[in-house]
Amino acid sequence: MIDFKKLLLEEKKKALSQTSTSQDKFQIQAPDISNTTNRISTATATTTSNQDSSDNESIDNILSNQNTVEYNLFLKGIQDKLVQYKLKNTEIDSIYLIENYITEEEEKELMENVYADENDGQWVQLKRRRLQNWGGQPIPKGMVEEIIPKWLDIYCIKVSEFFKKKPNHILLNEYSYNQGIFPHKDGPLFFPCVSILSLGSTCIMDFYKELNDKNTQQVFLRPRSLLLFTQDAYKNYYHGIREEYFDIITENVINKEGLEIGQEIEREVRVSLTIRIVPNTIRKRTKEEQEQ
Numbered sequence: 218m219i220d221f222k223k224l225l226l227e228e229k230k231k232a233l234s235q236t237s238t239s240q241d242k243f244q245i246q247a248p249d250i251s252n253t254t255n256r257i258s259t260a261t262a263t264t265t266s267n268q269d270s271s272d273n274e275s276i277d278n279i280l281s282n283q284n285t286v287e288y289n290l291f292l293k294g295i296q297d298k299l300v301q302y303k304l305k306n307t308e309i310d311s312i313y314l315i316e317n318y319i320t321e322e323e324e325k326e327l328m329e330n331v332y333a334d335e336n337d338g339q340w341v342q343l344k345r346r347r348l349q350n351w352g353g354q355p356i357p358k359g360m361v362e363e364i365i366p367k368w369l370d371i372y373c374i375k376v377s378e379f380f381k382k383k384p385n386h387i388l389l390n391e392y393s394y395n396q397g398i399f400p401h402k403d404g405p406l407f408f409p410c411v412s413i414l415s416l417g418s419t420c421i422m423d424f425y426k427e428l429n430d431k432n433t434q435q436v437f438l439r440p441r442s443l444l445l446f447t448q449d450a451y452k453n454y455y456h457g458i459r460e461e462y463f464d465i466i467t468e469n470v471i472n473k474e475g476l477e478i479g480q481e482i483e484r485e486v487r488v489s490l491t492i493r494i495v496p497n498t499i500r501k502r503t504k505e506e507q508e509q
């Protein structure tokens with residue numbers, strides 16, 4: 218009998234070898250912030266403890282200055298709405314996971330739009346994954362807001378129930394087979410809560426207290442789930458996805474219900490929407506203002 222699983226895996230390996238070299242292989246290390254696009258994608262992920270603490274200071278500034286009221290409202294919203302989705306069995310406070318946040322039809326429609334011809338020009342090819350950046354470029358000077366198309370904006374509106382404000386930025390990542398994202402923190406350019414909608418494939422996300430931490434806390438992400446993390450998880454932990462063809466369920470997976478230790482779960486192409494608020498924005502000048 219033909220072993221389709223093996224054949225498929227061979228195909229995947231072949232496809233991948235055309236886009237990567239052996240040096241590209243993932244190791245747990247600091248994120249590659251050598252190009253600006255990647256810096257946007259990992260949102261100024263930092264590599265040294267110095268930068269790290271200044272990042273945390275900036276996060277605190279965001280909270281203590283302009284956003285205290287907003288942040289308190291948001292925290293209250295979390296208590297009201299997310300308490301039942303909080304992941305237990307972990308020392309990390311403040312990770313929430315909602316399974317089946319969207320339906321299969323909604324997932325299909327999103328995927329159709331992600332791969333629609335009209336969005337072809339939106340793809341930015343990084344060394345190890347592709348992305349689409351929607352809403353503007355989050356930079357320290359302030360993001361010039363851009364209109365988010367309706368097919369995505371409806372999800373900004375949907376998750377605003379947790380943020381108490383409509384997110385204005387979506388980073389859409391596409392991971393082919395064994396691609397991932399280096400451990401990083403999302404940093405001070407964003408309001409310190411991130412929501413991630415998974416499409417197309419499962420994967421394991423690792424949370425690291427320190428880079429090179431072997432004993433990570435892991436979250437198994439299913440398609441159509443919404444992961445949210447804030448406070449402790451946002452500020453004090455790196456998160457990343459390993460470059461693997463399979464995820465293996467270990468003791469460290471926090472949400473093991475329905476899974477077995479040692480179980481191997483094959484990856485497919487995964488698309489994720491990272492939906493966030495960029496608090497520091499500058500208004501786009503109108504055409505009339507530009508002409509003056």
Ligand SMILES: O=C(O)CCC(=O)C(=O)O
Pocket residue numbers: 258259260388390398403413422456489491
């Ligand atoms: O794809 C994911 O689930 C993670 C994306 C992420 O960490 C980011 O965009 O900062």
Ligand SMILES: [Fe+2]
Pocket residue numbers: 259401402403456
């Ligand atoms: Fe991230």
